[in-house]
Amino acid sequence: MEKLIEGVVLxxxxxIATVKISRHSECSNCGACPGDNAxxxxxxxxxxxxxxxxxxxxxxxxxxxxxxFLVYIFPLLAVGLGIAVGYYMTSLITVSPTLSMTLGGVIFGLAAIVIIKRLDLSLQSEKPMIIKTIK
Known part of the structure:
Protein backbone atom coordinates (compact mmCIF):
# COMPACT_ATOMS: atom_id res chain seq x y z
CA MET A 1 0.00 0.00 0.00
CA GLU A 2 1.33 3.42 -0.89
CA LYS A 3 1.07 6.67 1.04
CA LEU A 4 1.39 10.24 -0.24
CA ILE A 5 3.26 12.76 1.93
CA GLU A 6 3.84 16.50 1.48
CA GLY A 7 7.24 17.98 2.21
CA VAL A 8 9.75 20.73 1.48
CA VAL A 9 13.02 19.99 -0.34
CA LEU A 10 16.02 21.05 1.73
CA ILE A 16 18.64 12.05 -4.02
CA ALA A 17 16.75 14.88 -2.33
CA THR A 18 16.69 15.63 1.40
CA VAL A 19 13.08 16.45 2.28
CA LYS A 20 11.57 17.81 5.50
CA ILE A 21 8.08 16.46 6.21
CA SER A 22 5.67 17.06 9.08
CA ARG A 23 5.12 14.40 11.67
CA HIS A 24 1.90 12.43 11.49
CA SER A 25 -0.19 10.77 14.17
CA GLU A 26 1.71 7.48 13.89
CA CYS A 27 4.90 9.24 15.05
CA SER A 28 3.46 11.02 18.09
CA ASN A 29 4.78 8.56 20.68
CA CYS A 30 7.90 7.22 18.98
CA GLY A 31 10.50 9.99 19.16
CA ALA A 32 13.03 8.03 17.07
CA CYS A 33 13.17 10.58 14.25
CA PRO A 34 15.23 13.79 14.32
CA GLY A 35 13.44 17.08 14.99
CA ASP A 36 10.51 17.96 17.21
CA ASN A 37 7.84 18.63 14.62
CA ALA A 38 9.42 17.33 11.44
CA PHE A 69 6.45 -11.31 13.43
CA LEU A 70 9.73 -11.44 11.50
CA VAL A 71 11.75 -9.88 14.29
CA TYR A 72 10.27 -11.60 17.34
CA ILE A 73 8.28 -14.73 16.45
CA PHE A 74 10.14 -16.10 13.40
CA PRO A 75 13.47 -16.61 15.27
CA LEU A 76 11.66 -18.39 18.12
CA LEU A 77 9.89 -20.69 15.66
CA ALA A 78 13.17 -21.35 13.85
CA VAL A 79 14.98 -22.26 17.08
CA GLY A 80 12.07 -24.49 18.14
CA LEU A 81 12.12 -26.23 14.76
CA GLY A 82 15.90 -26.65 15.03
CA ILE A 83 15.51 -28.28 18.45
CA ALA A 84 12.83 -30.63 17.07
CA VAL A 85 15.02 -31.55 14.08
CA GLY A 86 17.95 -32.10 16.45
CA TYR A 87 15.81 -34.41 18.59
CA TYR A 88 14.73 -36.35 15.49
CA MET A 89 18.35 -36.64 14.32
CA THR A 90 19.28 -38.32 17.64
CA SER A 91 17.40 -41.44 16.57
CA LEU A 92 19.28 -41.55 13.24
CA ILE A 93 22.80 -40.98 14.56
CA THR A 94 24.35 -41.89 17.87
CA VAL A 95 24.87 -38.49 19.44
CA SER A 96 23.77 -37.09 22.76
CA PRO A 97 20.22 -35.69 22.50
CA THR A 98 21.24 -32.53 24.32
CA LEU A 99 24.10 -31.88 21.90
CA SER A 100 22.04 -32.49 18.75
CA MET A 101 19.11 -30.41 20.01
CA THR A 102 21.46 -27.55 20.97
CA LEU A 103 23.22 -27.66 17.60
CA GLY A 104 19.89 -27.79 15.77
CA GLY A 105 18.59 -24.77 17.69
CA VAL A 106 21.78 -22.78 17.11
CA ILE A 107 21.97 -23.61 13.38
CA PHE A 108 18.30 -22.80 12.72
CA GLY A 109 18.52 -19.66 14.88
CA LEU A 110 21.53 -18.40 12.91
CA ALA A 111 19.73 -19.21 9.65
CA ALA A 112 16.75 -17.13 10.85
CA ILE A 113 19.05 -14.19 11.60
CA VAL A 114 20.57 -14.40 8.12
CA ILE A 115 17.11 -14.53 6.52
CA ILE A 116 15.91 -11.51 8.52
CA LYS A 117 19.07 -9.57 7.63
CA ARG A 118 18.60 -10.24 3.91
CA LEU A 119 14.93 -9.23 4.06
CA ASP A 120 15.91 -6.04 5.88
CA LEU A 121 18.48 -5.13 3.24
CA SER A 122 15.98 -5.73 0.42
CA LEU A 123 13.36 -3.56 2.13
CA GLN A 124 15.82 -0.71 2.78
CA SER A 125 16.49 -0.33 -0.93
CA GLU A 126 12.92 0.94 -1.49
CA LYS A 127 13.32 4.68 -0.88
CA PRO A 128 10.44 7.13 -1.06
CA MET A 129 10.06 8.86 -4.44
CA ILE A 130 9.18 12.47 -5.28
CA ILE A 131 6.32 12.32 -7.78
CA LYS A 132 5.37 15.99 -8.33
CA THR A 133 5.82 19.55 -7.12
CA ILE A 134 3.05 21.40 -5.28
CA LYS A 135 2.39 25.08 -6.05
Whole structure:
Protein backbone atom coordinates (compact mmCIF):
# COMPACT_ATOMS: atom_id res chain seq x y z
CA MET A 1 0.00 0.00 0.00
CA GLU A 2 1.33 3.42 -0.89
CA LYS A 3 1.07 6.67 1.04
CA LEU A 4 1.39 10.24 -0.24
CA ILE A 5 3.26 12.76 1.93
CA GLU A 6 3.84 16.50 1.48
CA GLY A 7 7.24 17.98 2.21
CA VAL A 8 9.75 20.73 1.48
CA VAL A 9 13.02 19.99 -0.34
CA LEU A 10 16.02 21.05 1.73
CA UNK A 11 18.75 20.07 -0.74
CA UNK A 12 19.27 17.95 -3.84
CA UNK A 13 22.38 15.86 -4.47
CA UNK A 14 22.26 14.19 -7.92
CA UNK A 15 19.05 12.13 -7.81
CA ILE A 16 18.64 12.05 -4.02
CA ALA A 17 16.75 14.88 -2.33
CA THR A 18 16.69 15.63 1.40
CA VAL A 19 13.08 16.45 2.28
CA LYS A 20 11.57 17.81 5.50
CA ILE A 21 8.08 16.46 6.21
CA SER A 22 5.67 17.06 9.08
CA ARG A 23 5.12 14.40 11.67
CA HIS A 24 1.90 12.43 11.49
CA SER A 25 -0.19 10.77 14.17
CA GLU A 26 1.71 7.48 13.89
CA CYS A 27 4.90 9.24 15.05
CA SER A 28 3.46 11.02 18.09
CA ASN A 29 4.78 8.56 20.68
CA CYS A 30 7.90 7.22 18.98
CA GLY A 31 10.50 9.99 19.16
CA ALA A 32 13.03 8.03 17.07
CA CYS A 33 13.17 10.58 14.25
CA PRO A 34 15.23 13.79 14.32
CA GLY A 35 13.44 17.08 14.99
CA ASP A 36 10.51 17.96 17.21
CA ASN A 37 7.84 18.63 14.62
CA ALA A 38 9.42 17.33 11.44
CA UNK A 39 11.09 14.30 9.95
CA UNK A 40 13.97 14.63 7.51
CA UNK A 41 14.25 11.83 4.96
CA UNK A 42 15.95 11.08 1.69
CA UNK A 43 13.82 10.53 -1.41
CA UNK A 44 14.58 9.67 -5.01
CA UNK A 45 14.17 12.83 -7.11
CA UNK A 46 13.06 11.87 -10.62
CA UNK A 47 11.39 15.21 -11.48
CA UNK A 48 14.36 17.54 -10.92
CA UNK A 49 13.09 19.44 -7.91
CA UNK A 50 15.01 22.33 -6.33
CA UNK A 51 15.66 23.38 -2.74
CA UNK A 52 12.69 25.19 -1.19
CA UNK A 53 10.03 23.58 -3.39
CA UNK A 54 7.02 21.85 -1.86
CA UNK A 55 6.76 18.31 -3.21
CA UNK A 56 4.54 15.26 -3.00
CA UNK A 57 6.34 12.08 -1.96
CA UNK A 58 5.13 8.54 -2.61
CA UNK A 59 6.13 6.12 0.14
CA UNK A 60 5.32 2.47 0.69
CA UNK A 61 3.74 1.65 4.03
CA UNK A 62 5.25 -1.18 5.99
CA UNK A 63 3.11 -3.79 7.64
CA UNK A 64 4.05 -3.47 11.31
CA UNK A 65 2.45 -6.78 12.21
CA UNK A 66 4.57 -8.60 9.63
CA UNK A 67 7.69 -6.76 10.79
CA UNK A 68 7.02 -7.68 14.43
CA PHE A 69 6.45 -11.31 13.43
CA LEU A 70 9.73 -11.44 11.50
CA VAL A 71 11.75 -9.88 14.29
CA TYR A 72 10.27 -11.60 17.34
CA ILE A 73 8.28 -14.73 16.45
CA PHE A 74 10.14 -16.10 13.40
CA PRO A 75 13.47 -16.61 15.27
CA LEU A 76 11.66 -18.39 18.12
CA LEU A 77 9.89 -20.69 15.66
CA ALA A 78 13.17 -21.35 13.85
CA VAL A 79 14.98 -22.26 17.08
CA GLY A 80 12.07 -24.49 18.14
CA LEU A 81 12.12 -26.23 14.76
CA GLY A 82 15.90 -26.65 15.03
CA ILE A 83 15.51 -28.28 18.45
CA ALA A 84 12.83 -30.63 17.07
CA VAL A 85 15.02 -31.55 14.08
CA GLY A 86 17.95 -32.10 16.45
CA TYR A 87 15.81 -34.41 18.59
CA TYR A 88 14.73 -36.35 15.49
CA MET A 89 18.35 -36.64 14.32
CA THR A 90 19.28 -38.32 17.64
CA SER A 91 17.40 -41.44 16.57
CA LEU A 92 19.28 -41.55 13.24
CA ILE A 93 22.80 -40.98 14.56
CA THR A 94 24.35 -41.89 17.87
CA VAL A 95 24.87 -38.49 19.44
CA SER A 96 23.77 -37.09 22.76
CA PRO A 97 20.22 -35.69 22.50
CA THR A 98 21.24 -32.53 24.32
CA LEU A 99 24.10 -31.88 21.90
CA SER A 100 22.04 -32.49 18.75
CA MET A 101 19.11 -30.41 20.01
CA THR A 102 21.46 -27.55 20.97
CA LEU A 103 23.22 -27.66 17.60
CA GLY A 104 19.89 -27.79 15.77
CA GLY A 105 18.59 -24.77 17.69
CA VAL A 106 21.78 -22.78 17.11
CA ILE A 107 21.97 -23.61 13.38
CA PHE A 108 18.30 -22.80 12.72
CA GLY A 109 18.52 -19.66 14.88
CA LEU A 110 21.53 -18.40 12.91
CA ALA A 111 19.73 -19.21 9.65
CA ALA A 112 16.75 -17.13 10.85
CA ILE A 113 19.05 -14.19 11.60
CA VAL A 114 20.57 -14.40 8.12
CA ILE A 115 17.11 -14.53 6.52
CA ILE A 116 15.91 -11.51 8.52
CA LYS A 117 19.07 -9.57 7.63
CA ARG A 118 18.60 -10.24 3.91
CA LEU A 119 14.93 -9.23 4.06
CA ASP A 120 15.91 -6.04 5.88
CA LEU A 121 18.48 -5.13 3.24
CA SER A 122 15.98 -5.73 0.42
CA LEU A 123 13.36 -3.56 2.13
CA GLN A 124 15.82 -0.71 2.78
CA SER A 125 16.49 -0.33 -0.93
CA GLU A 126 12.92 0.94 -1.49
CA LYS A 127 13.32 4.68 -0.88
CA PRO A 128 10.44 7.13 -1.06
CA MET A 129 10.06 8.86 -4.44
CA ILE A 130 9.18 12.47 -5.28
CA ILE A 131 6.32 12.32 -7.78
CA LYS A 132 5.37 15.99 -8.33
CA THR A 133 5.82 19.55 -7.12
CA ILE A 134 3.05 21.40 -5.28
CA LYS A 135 2.39 25.08 -6.05
Missing amino acids: EVNQE IILEAVDTIGSKAGQRVLIQSKETNMLLAA
